[in-house]
Amino acid sequence: MPLRATRRAVTLPELPADVRSVDLCFGEDRVWSIDLDAAPPVWRRLLSGRGLAGGRNGHPWPAALTPHLRGSTALILRNSADGRELARTEVRFTDEERPARVVDETGVPLAVNKWGRLGRTLDAGDDGVQDRILDRTEEIIGHLDRMGLRPFIVGGTLLGAVRDGALLPHDDDADVAYLSTCTNPVDVAREGLAVGHRLEAFGYELVRHSATHMQLHFREPGGGVDHYVDVFAAFFTDDGLINQPFHVRGPMRTEQMLPFGSAAIAGRSFPAPADTDHWLTINYDENWRTPIPGYRLVTPSTPAAASRTGSASSTATASSGTIGIAAVRMRPAAARTGSCIMPRSCAPARASTWAAAPAASEPRCATDPVEPARAPPDRMPPSSPGGSSRRTTAAPRSRPSPLGATRASIPRP
Structure with a gap:
């Protein structure tokens, strides 16, 4: 099975069992890495139903990448462990006469990070x-x-x-x-x-x-x-x-x-x-x-x-x-x-070194301010990690939350 791709998904060739992670590159720029042992079952069912390979072979493009799947590119597959090239093919996502690139406004290459979002990586950043x-x-x-x-x-x-x-x-x-x-x-x-x-x-x-x-x-x-x-x-x-x-x-x-x-x-x-x-x-x-x-x-x-x-x-x-x-x-x-x-x-013990330090007889809270002021509001804001609708239990009134009412939902990184 050759390496192939559409705007919907990429199908990998048969790979040795010891290859656990691969990098997909547009030209020399890595855009996405795939943990081959972690393809969710729902992906496999979806791809199999659309005539694409499932399991370790078929993978839909992350949502963050789909706006960049325009024009054409040399799609290169590498072993993440050693950078060895495993396969390559020419892909045309659309009829536009332009190279498919994934970069920010300054031209710095971006890649899908562990949160499924595009971001700069250390291998693509500047030397400093x-x-x-x-x-x-x-x-x-x-x-x-x-x-x-x-x-x-x-x-x-x-x-x-x-x-x-x-x-x-x-x-x-x-x-x-x-x-x-x-x-x-x-x-x-x-x-x-x-x-x-x-x-x-x-x-x-x-x-x-x-x-x-x-x-x-x-x-x-x-x-x-x-x-x-x-x-x-x-x-x-x-x-x-x-x-x-x-x-x-x-x-x-x-x-x-x-x-x-x-x-x-x-x-x-x-x-x-x-x-x-x-x-x-x-x-x-x-x-x-x-x-x-x-x-x-x-x-x-x-x-x-x-x-x-x-x-x-x-x-x-x-x-x-x-x-x-x-x-x-x-x-x-x-x-x-x-x-x-x-x-x-x-209250944390003072630790000027990296060793475990014994607690003082009169422990001082590490968050004690120099000049105490009015206590903040007394309820923790609702939600859970990632901004879901599940609510946390309100903190007791004797222990006010410092966050107060300052909150606005944003995507997790």
Whole structure:
């Protein structure tokens, strides 16, 4: 079966069983990577009903790419693991006399990211973007550390550090988390909201996707987004599981997390879990050493959905999947102050190093402002990660949310 494509879908040739991920390129520009082991059954049924191959072979184009399927291109298929060319063909999507390209307004190539959206990737960016990302990552880790939190790198950033000592070329951001001392998801959510306000006070442009997931955007002089850094909350629950909403949940002992070790990226040292192999297995799976740029995060919203996926990294249930709020964009604002909302029982210990620090006899909440002001509104906004209609339970009036009424639905990144 040859490589072929229409405006509806692409059909891959028969591939060796050890090829787990492939890159689709328009000419020399990668536009999409496919995890061959993760084609949803609905895709297979849809493609089979339209005369196209299902399973590992047939794949509909992502919605983000369809507006760019105009004109013609040399469609090249490569093995994601080593860049080896597996097949190529000439494709004409429309009769227009133009090359099919996927670029932004400045001509920088774009590719479908792990969220199914188009974005710049590190392998297509300018030579200095990786240094800028690492600079900002160090800066944000420093801020979180000075807040009394325990920051460390996670996700693709940790994966790239452990596997290659570099940022992943197919990635488009850096991932940082902090290990909360709270064990109750509601307390973790409240802490996350307050941490976001502290970061805003430093002047960062913050896009919030849940109470425990925020993005800090950094722009070019012309106004476009140059790169961003994700900040997550991680926490242990009383059942012995580590949680990093929205998609990490699995068994982990405290000594596998603390004291933090370090992982190097481009010669720079970053804090990392004590047992990085164990963390990455929970985050991804036991095959995390094999590059799969087309890997997609799957986060079931219910325990039943989690049981259908069967993946340790996608069984985020009550502890990590229900503490989200509507995604909101918050531009840099003047430094704000407000009453500390964190319960004293889980105030972070001061951690000027990456080791576990004992709690002080009089713990001070890391989100305590210098000048307390009027308490913010007392209800958490409705919704869940990704902006669904499911509502979260209102926070008790004795513990007001700092987010207030400032919210506006935006797409998840």
